[in-house]
Amino acid sequence: MTHLQPTLVRILAILAIIVGFSIEGSSQTLTSTSDGTLNAVVVYGTLTPGNSDTLTSAQVQFRIRGNSPTGYKVTAALSSFTVDATSPANGGSTATAADIGIGIIAVDTSGAMVIKPRSDTASFGFNYDPEAVTVTNGLTPYAGVAAGQATLADLGSGYKILSGPKIANAQNMGSGNFIAVTMKLGLLRQYFTPASFTAVITLAISNGQN
């Protein structure tokens, strides 16, 4: 074993360093409300246009945990937006990412282990309820993130939507040490080109508030 020791020690040292960096870089988690992997599915179904200005909406909830002293940030990216048209556009409009509003409507920090007092900030443009926007003339009401009404088209490859200070000291998947975030998506049924569409939004949490 004598000739084994130097090499084995070097290997163990390297592994210890790598594992150490792993633990230090992942002090945040983003999960479903059952603390599993977030793979939320929003099915709008068939969006037949009507004569109402009521927006069709859906909510998604997730949990975030973090013990980094630098705080956390959540980013959202539009990983894909695919449209499968069943009829030609023929001079009309097809549903796009800009027709789907997205906002954060609730940030629940009431967990017993969540550090308080605190201030968690939904980024400007995402701090609104897409269902509460006034519709004019039966057209898409969302004016974009700069106007305070973000849509999926604003997400791009990653947009910070929420940030705040350290959440809790404990980082395990326990109760009371997470923030529950509720997001809402909104859409107005219109005479868009007949098609089916699918959007994939990727949420990610990381260290630091900026």
Added chain:
Amino acid sequence: MQKDTLNGPWPWRKKTIISTLVAAFVLTATAAFAQTAGTITVSGTTPEAFSITNGSDGTVSSTIALGTLTPASGSTLTQGSAQIRLRSNKAYKVTAQGSALSFTNPGTADGGNPMTLSDVGFGILSVSAAGANVAAGHTDTIALGFDVSGGWPSVTNGVTPGFSKTLNDITAAAAQVISGGRISAKGNISTNDNFVQVTFGVATLPQYFTPNSSFSTTITLTISSN
């Protein structure tokens, strides 16, 4: 003496230790990097959609009241019209289906003629598709015989004129009266500039037909994919 390298010939115990340590690292790293991201998948379908509404975007239930048709001298037709709005997100057609004339308190024919569906001209007086949210390049085609935008035919000798189409032409079977490309670029039924406005007209010449208290017929318009 064995060389102290990973590639040298080693006893199986040493290889096992290394393998175990590597496996432990992989498992640890995997656990450490888990659940910092998640996805939301949003899906939906914008279906083929067509609608006919009245001029206020409500249900079409128009009544054209021709009133009391007292015969007089001259050639003046009694006319009526009804406007509808059409919307669609693909090519469309509209058919018209009439019902039989229904008489209230019909008199005795006594060798004369009652009013019939053939005595009532039917057609399209106007089509307007000028709204800003009408699909670019949109056109409409009025079916042959149903275009009365140029006016009704002249009356000769005080009898029913030669209407190109009458209610009788849409009663035996539904008849296509107008068609066209996609109408609405976007918007919904309350959008005020994404529709085609069609004005339908009827006309008849008051004559000495068999008397009645009233008569009525129903015209059903249907829009569908073309």
